[in-house]
Amino acid sequence: MESKTLIQTRGLVKKYPVGTGFFTALKGVDLTVQSGEFVGLVGPSGSGKTTLLNIIGALDAPSEGLVEVMGKDLATLTGAQAAKHRSAFLGFIFQTYNLLPVYTVFENVEFPLLLLGKSDSERKEMVMQALEWVGIADKAKSRPKMLSGGESQRVAIARAMVKQPKLVLADEPTANLDAKNSHHILETMVKLNKDLGTTFMFATHDEKVISYLRRKVTLVDGSIQSDETS
Amino acid sequence: MILFKLAWRNLVGAGLRTWLNVMVLAMAFILMIWGKSVVDGMAYQLYDAMTNIEFGTGGQLWHSEYDPLDPLTIEDAHAAYPQELTDAIASDEVATILVRQGTIYPEGRMQTIMVKGINPGQKVMDLPTYEIVVGPTGLTPALIGRRMSEKTGLKRGDILTVRWRDAGGTFDAREVEIVHIMDTVVQTVDRNQIWIPISDLQDMSDMEDQATMIALTEPFEGTPASPAWVYRDLDFLLRDTKDMITAKNAGGNIMYGILFAIALLAIFDTQVLSIFRRKKEMGTLMAMGLTRAKVIALFTLEGSMNGILAFGAGFILGAPLFYYMAVHGYTIPGGTEDFGMALGNTIYAKYGAGLMLGTTSLLFATVVLVSWLPTRKISKLTPTDALRGK
Numbered sequence: 001m002e003s004k005t006l007i008q009t010r011g012l013v014k015k016y017p018v019g020t021g022f023f024t025a026l027k028g029v030d031l032t033v034q035s036g037e038f039v040g041l042v043g044p045s046g047s048g049k050t051t052l053l054n055i056i057g058a059l060d061a062p063s064e065g066l067v068e069v070m071g072k073d074l075a076t077l078t079g080a081q082a083a084k085h086r087s088a089f090l091g092f093i094f095q096t097y098n099l100l101p102v103y104t105v106f107e108n109v110e111f112p113l114l115l116l117g118k119s120d121s122e123r124k125e126m127v128m129q130a131l132e133w134v135g136i137a138d139k140a141k142s143r144p145k146m147l148s149g150g151e152s153q154r155v156a157i158a159r160a161m162v163k164q165p166k167l168v169l170a171d172e173p174t175a176n177l178d179a180k181n182s183h184h185i186l187e188t189m190v191k192l193n194k195d196l197g198t199t200f201m202f203a204t205h206d207e208k209v210i211s212y213l214r215r216k217v218t219l220v221d222g223s224i225q226s227d228e229t230s
Numbered sequence: 231m232i233l234f235k236l237a238w239r240n241l242v243g244a245g246l247r248t249w250l251n252v253m254v255l256a257m258a259f260i261l262m263i264w265g266k267s268v269v270d271g272m273a274y275q276l277y278d279a280m281t282n283i284e285f286g287t288g289g290q291l292w293h294s295e296y297d298p299l300d301p302l303t304i305e306d307a308h309a310a311y312p313q314e315l316t317d318a319i320a321s322d323e324v325a326t327i328l329v330r331q332g333t334i335y336p337e338g339r340m341q342t343i344m345v346k347g348i349n350p351g352q353k354v355m356d357l358p359t360y361e362i363v364v365g366p367t368g369l370t371p372a373l374i375g376r377r378m379s380e381k382t383g384l385k386r387g388d389i390l391t392v393r394w395r396d397a398g399g400t401f402d403a404r405e406v407e408i409v410h411i412m413d414t415v416v417q418t419v420d421r422n423q424i425w426i427p428i429s430d431l432q433d434m435s436d437m438e439d440q441a442t443m444i445a446l447t448e449p450f451e452g453t454p455a456s457p458a459w460v461y462r463d464l465d466f467l468l469r470d471t472k473d474m475i476t477a478k479n480a481g482g483n484i485m486y487g488i489l490f491a492i493a494l495l496a497i498f499d500t501q502v503l504s505i506f507r508r509k510k511e512m513g514t515l516m517a518m519g520l521t522r523a524k525v526i527a528l529f530t531l532e533g534s535m536n537g538i539l540a541f542g543a544g545f546i547l548g549a550p551l552f553y554y555m556a557v558h559g560y561t562i563p564g565g566t567e568d569f570g571m572a573l574g575n576t577i578y579a580k581y582g583a584g585l586m587l588g589t590t591s592l593l594f595a596t597v598v599l600v601s602w603l604p605t606r607k608i609s610k611l612t613p614t615d616a617l618r619g620k
Contacts, residue, residue, distance in 0.1 A: 059517060059613040080521045087519020094617070098514040102243025114232055115519045159518075 006167060006199050007033035007056055012065035014051050014222075025051040027222040028065065033201065035166070038193050040202040042210055043219040049203035050171055052219070056201065057090055057169045058082040070166060087115050091160030091198075093170035097152040099144040099159075105131070106140040109158045116163060130162035131155075134188050150181030154188065161192055167199045174206050186212045233524060237531040241539070248536065251496055255540030255597075258493035260548035262486055262589055267552070267579035268560060269482040273475045274580045275415075280471055281464060283416045286325060286354040288446030289463040291315075291454060296329075296442055304331055304344075305395075308440045309458035315444060325352035325359075325445040328431050332394040334424070336382035344423040345394060347431025354445045357419060361410035362427055370430045371409040375420025379411045386411055392424070396436045404434055493540075493593065494600050501533045501604040512608060513616030526605045533601025537594050555579035 014026040026048045033039055041049040054060040055067055058074050067074045070089055077085060086092075091112075099108050109130055113123045131137040134154040144152055153173060160168050170189070174182035190212060193200050202209055210216060218226040241248045281287055296307035308328060311319055318324045328347040333340055348355075350362045362371045367389070374384060384390065386408055393403040406426060414420055432438050450461040505512075512525050520528070559576035 054614050057517070059617070080523075083516065083519050083521040083524075086517060092514075092517045094514070096510070098510060098517075098617070100511060100514065102240055102245075107239060107243075112518050114235065117232075 004035050005032055006035045006037075006070060007031065007201070008066070008068045009052075009056075010066040012052070012055065012067060013063050014048070014055060014060070015063040025222050026055075026062075029219075029222070029224055031217065031224065031227075033199065035199055036193070036197050037215055038190065038200050038213060039215040039217060040204055040210060040213040041217050041219055042205055042213075043225075044205060046221075047219040048222040049205075049219055051222075053169050053171055053201065053203040056167075057092060058085050087112065088163075089166045091163070091165040091168040093153070093156050093160050093168060093173045095172035095175045097144070097149075097156045097176075099152055099155055101144050103143075104140065105136065105142050105144070105147070105155050108144070108155055109162050112159060112163045126162055127158075130158040133161060133192060134158045148181075149177050150184060153177060153181070153185050157185065157188060157192075161196070161198065164196060165198065167201065169201050169203075171203045172206065173202065174204070174209055179208065182206070182208045233528050233531055237528055237535055240528075240532050241535055247500070248539075251500055251536045252539045252543055254496040255493050255536060255593075256543035256547060258489045258496075259540055259544035259589070259593060260551065262489045262493075262593070263544075263548060263581070263585065264551060264555065264579070265482055265485050265489070266585055266589065267555065267581050268577055269475075269478055270582065270585060271555075271559075271578045271580035272478065275577065276471055276475065277468060279415050280468060282356045283414060284355065284419055285464065285467045286445030286447060287464075288354075288448040289450065289461065289467060290446060291444040291450060291459045292462050293442050294458055294460050301331065304329055304442070307442045308435075308437050309456065311439055311441060312444070312454050312456055312459045314455060319349075319444075322349055322351035322353070323447065325349060325354040326428055326441040327443045327445065328428050328435070328437060328440060329442040330394050330431060330435055332392050332424075334382070334390050334392055336384055336390060341382065342422070343392075345392060345431060346423055346425050347428035348425055349428050352445075354447050355419075357414070357425070358410060358412050359425065361412075362425060363409065365407055365409055367407050369405050369407040370426050372406040373410050373412060373425040374408060374423075376411060376413045377417060377420045378422065378424070379408075381421070384408050384411075394434060396434065398436065402434065490593070490596070494596055497533050497536055497597055498600040498604065500536070501529065501601055504529065504532070505604050505607055509611070509616050510619045512611060513613050513618070516613040516616060522609055522611070526602070526608050529605045529608065530598065530602040534594075534598045536601075537597030540597075541590060541594070552579065552581060556581065 009029050009031045012026055012029040013024065015022040015024050029052060041052055043049055051060065055062050055074070056069060058069070058077065062075060072085060074082065100111065103111070106127055109127045110123050113126055118126065128137060128140070131140055134157050136151060136154045136158065139147065139151060144155070147155065174185060177185065186209060189200055192198055202213065204210065213230070215227070215229045217224060291312060293307040293309050295303050297303045311326065315324055319326055326349050330345045332343055332345040334343055335341070348357070348359050350359045352359055359373065362373050364371055369389060379385065388408045389405055390408070391403055392406050393401060396402055406424070428441070432440060449463060454461060515525055515528070516522065556579050559578040561576050
């Protein structure tokens, strides 16, 4: 597999206004992630994992420093350009699944493809393929409220993967799942990473997730404390 | 296009919530159209009746002294026919009317009335003046209205004495025969008056070729040559009627406004609740690649589509009512006698393009506005805050 730099941060600082001062969530983070990695940002609550993930996902802007994803300096993107960037290259998996409640499973997974302007036939084929990857094709017509937590997260993975993005960002994807479902989900993501070459980046403090990571970046108080590759 | 598809999907997916909104809006729409169409229909019937029955489509020439609200003016309100209308009067193209005060004695009781002389062959006013023809008794024929008949007990064929003052101020009297009783919605050509041939009244009053007013089919051009005559156009003649309609419309507009507010409140509430409850959904949409502007457009479109669906439902559900009201009308219990308006017992709804398009456009524009207003909050929402549901 070709290895090239997908994410690069240099001196990344993120400050939030608190009262009359600022809270610094990230304190000069330098990080490089290669294409195809299965990497996790780990650390205790408040260490800056989700903040870093959101900035890499172009959902939030850095206060200082450089963030390049796929060669694009995210600080220079307008809101519309950032949205287009997310739509084209990124997939998101959230702790609480964030499925659209009035849509069926099929429609939830289809959504990113609608934004990309795929044709009806393309969408149908790609959605069913994504549902097959996560083993939930038989639930295509179900609504989210009819699914278990594990099934919902698998739908969320299918939604993130359906457009075959370069990078999937997963924020505490197993926090609401039991051990069995967590392992099932993680095995699915490992397989997709291996089969499709998709880069996965997690923000987690769940030991089950950490055990699956090939690279573990530990954040403490907004700084990288360690960066280990297994 | 994609936003239309998504908005439609959201609406259909929301199920009962959508249909409840749509039904509330549709009912408001139907009631707004219905209420306004009845008032419009009433106004139309009123103008139509007053114009065709009392005034004539071209307005009237009045004697300069004549004031229908001041009986004291009637004594002197008569003058020779205006020369400009000599031919039209000769060919019955206008209705010449002479008004005198008189007294009748139905069932032995004295009653002051207006005696109105009119050329029986006229077709300007929709009155059955062709019925005023001399019968076998040879007496002066007289036409009265249903209300006058009910009040005085006079019936067709009855003979009564009419007393009046002639031009010299001398009292005189003559027997007249009731030859016809007309049923008209316009009370001002019915109550307390009898209609006889103008030639008889002119003869009785010693006012040959004189009239108090002349009803026209076409507007009078310019100013009458004789200062004894003034032209009163329909704007002047219908002034009181218009004031009354304006007053009725004001009441109708209040109801219209209340219904409008209910409809808009339904949309506004739904939108505010949606934005409050669906923040996480907005964050998800932004994460997947929708810009803030598109999220605003999507939510506005959703609200607006409620309006479009409501118009469709309103037209489908309201069509039978609209049709019934236009064809069969709305029968007013107890009639309209006490309203003081020239209306029949049935009011027919009238649907003008202005009413339909105006109401639809106004409602739709406001639905879009109230759908959009709450969504402005989204523009201040960052994707990360939205994802956290903040």
